[in-house]
Amino acid sequence: xxxRVLIEPVLVVASHNPGKVREIGALLAPFAVPVRSAAxxxxxxxxxxxxxxxxxxxxxxxxxxxxxxxxxxxxxxxLVVPALQGRPGVHSARWxxxxxxxxxxxxxxxxxxxxRDRSAYFVAALALAxxxxxxxxxxxxxxxxxxxxxxxxxxxxxxxxxxxxxxAETFGEMAPEAKHAISHRARAFARLVTACLDGxxxx
Numbered sequence: 001x002x003x004r005v006l007i008e009p010v011l012v013v014a015s016h017n018p019g020k021v022r023e024i025g026a027l028l029a030p031f032a033v034p035v036r037s038a039a040x041x042x043x044x045x046x047x048x049x050x051x052x053x054x055x056x057x058x059x060x061x062x063x064x065x066x067x068x069x070x071x072x073x074x075x076x077x078x079l080v081v082p083a084l085q086g087r088p089g090v091h092s093a094r095w096x097x098x099x100x101x102x103x104x105x106x107x108x109x110x111x112x113x114x115x116r117d118r119s120a121y122f123v124a125a126l127a128l129a130x131x132x133x134x135x136x137x138x139x140x141x142x143x144x145x146x147x148x149x150x151x152x153x154x155x156x157x158x159x160x161x162x163x164x165x166x167x168a169e170t171f172g173e174m175a176p177e178a179k180h181a182i183s184h185r186a187r188a189f190a191r192l193v194t195a196c197l198d199g200x201x202x203x
Contacts, residue, residue, distance in 0.1 A: 003195040004134055006033070006071060013037045014064035014074035016045055017093075017100075019156030024075060026180060027189045031197050036068075043067045053077060053090060053125035054137055061129035069131050073192075077124035077185060079158045081109065081146070083116040092158065103150075106161050110148050118146045122162065122184040126192055136196055140187030155179060 013024050016039040025035050038045070046063040050056040053076040060074035078092030088095045088109065095105040121143040129135045143165045150160030152172030160172030164182060171179050180186050 003136055004130070005198065006128065006196045008071050010034050010036060010070055012041065012043075012064050012068045012070050012072040014043070014060045014072045015039075017156070020075055020077075023176075023180065023183075023185060024073065024189075026176065027186065031193070033197070036070075038064050038068075038072075041068055048076070048090075050076075051090065053123050054127070054139065056090060057125040057127035058129070058135055058137065061127035061135060062133065065129040065131050071128065071130050074127045074129070075124055075185060075188075076127075077122065079109070079120055079122055079162070081113065081120045083119070084109070084112055087112075096157075102157050106150055106158055109146065109158070109161070113146065120144060120146050120162065122158075124184040124188045126185070126188045128192060128196055136192070138188045138191040138195070140184040140189070140191070142182060142184045142187065 011033050013021050013035050015021050015037060021037045028035055043064055046059055048056040048059060050059060057074045057076035061072045064072035078089055080086050080089050095108055096102045097104055121141055124140045126138045127135055145163045146161050147163050147170060148161060150172060151170045152160050154174055154176065155171045160170055162171045
């Protein structure tokens with residue numbers, strides 16, 4: 001999984017999650033990289049049997065790169081709660097059920113956590129895959145605390161209940177640009193930029 005500079009004119013964002021596609025598109029915007037989402041291209045969603053964020057990100061990126069014959073960037077991310085033995089972790093989206101209702105998922109975290117330690121962290125693994133099978137992987141993490149009730153309507157997923165360390169606003173209350181400056185995804189993306197986007201034209 002060595003580094004390779006992205007020179008192709010189009011990048012597929014291997015996700016059917018509109019919030020995730022929006023965030024990744026915003027992070028890529030300064031680098032003049034046109035993006036197409038997997039949903040936009042009608043690509044199927046692969047099964048994610050991996051037990052780590054990296055494994056699932058690689059599965060999604062390779063599947064999209066192969067199907068689209070273009071480089072593909074996949075994100076696998078989630079909320080890790082040490083007091084819940086790391087859950088929901090790689091199953092963060094599944095806790096939201098088939099309808100992806102994160103109101104339900106957040107309530108489940110709250111119910112299972114009870115009075116225990118409320119520290120938590122978000123992890124993001126980004127996998128950039130090419131059609132020839134080459135993959136580069138980058139990880140990011142941000143620590144924080146879980147609040148209840150959830151606050152704010154920005155972001156997506158568990159954002160309204162996650163208060164980043166040292167912050168006064170949850171990810172759900174922050175303006176998108178403020179979240180993009182500090183998030184787990186932004187930290188992973190900064191590593192990707194250094195390795196694979198160095199030298200691309202900035203807008």
